[in-house]
Amino acid sequence: MIPAQFDYVRPGSVAEACRELASDEDAKALAGGQSLLPFLRLRLAYPSKLVDIGRLAELKGVHERGDHVHIGALATHDEVMRSPVVNAGCPLVALAVAQVADPAIRHRGTFGGSLAHADPAGDLPAVALALDAVFVAASEQGEREIPAAAFFVDYLESSLRQGEILAGVRIPKLGAGWGFHYEKFHRTAQAWAIVGVAAAVRRSNGSIAEARIGLTNMGPTPVRAHAAEAALRGAELGDQVRRACAEAAAGTAPPADLHAQPDYRRHLAEVLTGRAVRAAAGAG
Numbered sequence: 001m002i003p004a005q006f007d008y009v010r011p012g013s014v015a016e017a018c019r020e021l022a023s024d025e026d027a028k029a030l031a032g033g034q035s036l037l038p039f040l041r042l043r044l045a046y047p048s049k050l051v052d053i054g055r056l057a058e059l060k061g062v063h064e065r066g067d068h069v070h071i072g073a074l075a076t077h078d079e080v081m082r083s084p085v086v087n088a089g090c091p092l093v094a095l096a097v098a099q100v101a102d103p104a105i106r107h108r109g110t111f112g113g114s115l116a117h118a119d120p121a122g123d124l125p126a127v128a129l130a131l132d133a134v135f136v137a138a139s140e141q142g143e144r145e146i147p148a149a150a151f152f153v154d155y156l157e158s159s160l161r162q163g164e165i166l167a168g169v170r171i172p173k174l175g176a177g178w179g180f181h182y183e184k185f186h187r188t189a190q191a192w193a194i195v196g197v198a199a200a201v202r203r204s205n206g207s208i209a210e211a212r213i214g215l216t217n218m219g220p221t222p223v224r225a226h227a228a229e230a231a232l233r234g235a236e237l238g239d240q241v242r243r244a245c246a247e248a249a250a251g252t253a254p255p256a257d258l259h260a261q262p263d264y265r266r267h268l269a270e271v272l273t274g275r276a277v278r279a280a281a282g283a284g
Contacts, residue, residue, distance in 0.1 A: 031053055031112065064089060069089040071093075071168060073116070080111050093127055111124070115169065126198045134147055182196065199273070208281060248270050
């Protein structure tokens with residue numbers, strides 16, 4: 001289909017981009033376009049103006065900053081996946097990004113664009129939630145930090161305000177002793193996850209000392225599996241982990257669509273969480 005008519009501007013700075021977005025409540029930021037352009041073609045989005053931020057150098061790059069890794073909003077999925085800084089400091093991000101869509105999309109799509117799109121079926125929101133990432137929003141007034149737990153508000157809705165753009169994401173380094181895994185179930189390589197699980201696990205003296213679990217496509221926003229995390233604390237690998245992971249879907253509100261009903265998604269969440277936790281704990 002052909003998109004509805006819109007104006008197009010390409011600002012030369014982040015400040016200019018924020019001014020353009022602040023001046024029109026129906027304006028949309030355009031980065032890699034891998035999420036927005038399909039919505040335009042299907043006329044699921046009707047922006048009056050597209051503000052193309054794709055060439056702003058201020059939003060690019062991956063940087064090591066002490067106890068965290070800063071990923072610029074315009075870093076492509078492929079750049080993040082191959083970054084030695086990401087693979088060393090926050091490997092769960094690299095594992096999940098490697099499963100985003102296909103190579104063509106990973107070369108064009110941006111890390112920040114995928115997160116700002118706030119699709120609960122996307123791979124990265126659950127990872128950001130599990131790792132307690134911090135989102136850096138830029139506006140004409142400066143920058144503000146948004147914890148991942150407060151960033152995702154509803155289906156395709158983030159807490160970014162009018163006139164703000166996502167400038168980057170800060171991923172804390174969890175350090176030695178942690179293992180990571182991202183497990184998802186989908187129909188084809190290019191399809192959204194029916195359910196996905198991002199797991200970070202720290203073992204101590206043969207048992208699980210701490211676990212962080214984010215769920216993909218188990219509600220209108222990404223979900224943190226707090227009940228399973230609590231049940232895993234102190235669990236030994238084996239039946240205790242299996243019983244703990246049975247709590248993964250507790251408190252979730254999975255959607256019903258052509259691909260799966262809520263009860264099937266709850267079952268998948270339990271099974272995939274068990275696989276992800278065991279893999280992250282080094283049990284295969």
